[in-house]
Amino acid sequence: MDKLQRKERVAAIIKILSDNPNKVFSLGYFSDFFGSARSTLSEDISLAKKVVEYLGCGKIETLSGAAGGVKYTPGLSEKLKSEFLNELCEKLSSPDRIIKGGYIYMNDIVFSPDISSKVGTILAAYFIDKNVDYVVTVETKGIPIALMTANALNKPLVIARREVGVTEGSSVSINYVTGSSKKIQRMSLGKRALKKGSRCIFIDDFMKAGGTANGIVELLKEFDCELVGIGVLVEASADKKLVSDYISLLTLDMVDEENGKIKIYPTTNN
């Protein structure tokens, strides 16, 4: 195929970087790939940076030094983020989402690839400088968001199970107490899932009191790993929290079953 021209090369660079978030590509890689001089590519990359800024979808950075190169960090501009979270609140406050017991139905939201990828991009931004080795979640409902967060950070996802599967090999199980209903629960993780001494973040769809987060801390201790951050899509404001340091994107303030009212808004203290 013919050599690409600048107007095509800038697009190709954006596509490659965008398909590989937070992966560093050397200038040499692009130079070989396109058969272009490095100086030409530097100009291409400047244009790519401008486009990403224009779209408000993250940033492209040039890193210097031996491990240097170019990388794309996905993101949403404050404006896009605020629009997205407000739309989400509107969807989630529909009275027909109320489920007996004061819950709201969120599966269609948290399982939607479109929504979970944006949520993952937004959550990842809070942890990008935390030197994260793994994104950890507990089955089941948090998995899509956690996967998309891991994707944006370019880090592996680890899923703790409620029950031990036969395909995990040796595993470690712990007991923990749920924060709101004080029930004893169990979670387990295959021994090979985490490398000793790793830094992990816990991502989930919903947090009431934070009992599950505490369980994750216990589980990580068994692997000599550290929890360096917690991020959830929705926190319930009614419950006193067992954990202090976490990020939530939305706050569920009230579910009034009797009058069919839900109060949910973007969390303000981020």
Added chain:
Amino acid sequence: MDKLQRKERVAAIIKILSDNPNKVFSLGYFSDFFGSARSTLSEDISLAKKVVEYLGCGKIETLSGAAGGVKYTPGLSEKLKSEFLNELCEKLSSPDRIIKGGYIYMNDIVFSPDISSKVGTILAAYFIDKNVDYVVTVETKGIPIALMTANALNKPLVIARREVGVTEGSSVSINYVTGSSKKIQRMSLGKRALKKGSRCIFIDDFMKAGGTANGIVELLKEFDCELVGIGVLVEASADKKLVSDYISLLTLDMVDEENGKIKIYPTTNN
């Protein structure tokens, strides 16, 4: 911000299309967004098509008619697909993956955002013309691949559960018999998860005899929905299949625990 020039606009178009796979954007949308004439944009889109073709990462199509516009369908060229699947086989044949019972450890592979997104892109391509309404999977290990398939198809993901959760509302449960071990299992799905009369595909990480796929057929019947396709990452060749029409990307031929040997290769009949 200044108006973008062609060399930037082509890149912006690719980024927007690529972040929204299989979503149709009207020419009018781009025309408003960039403040450019439609004729100019048509040329931009031709360049974007060329770039995607050059990279072997799917295709950009122009659809005519009232619902017309431009859309990007992710894909991998035959060359990239074959390279990727061969690399995957190499990783999966490492003897330290053998787990007692003739299983191989795949969690790090199927939970990796990088790998699951490529697997999802490849699987989606088989079902793009099937008029799919939902991608269905059963918790837990198939979720990342199913989510990425749903993402590539721009369709919602639905996850059947092993146990009924309190946050699903009313749900339907069925019993099914596993194909290889003849155990009775149960799966359930919230009543609001699927619209009556929908066309669904079932995506999973691993298929032995296909008992789970049969369970999905039963479950979908309860919702008056139809299973129009099955796609799995790995099928085990040893087991006689209960389902005939399915796509697998890799075939696991043999796990020799005693001698520490695994035989796995890209499935040839696709």
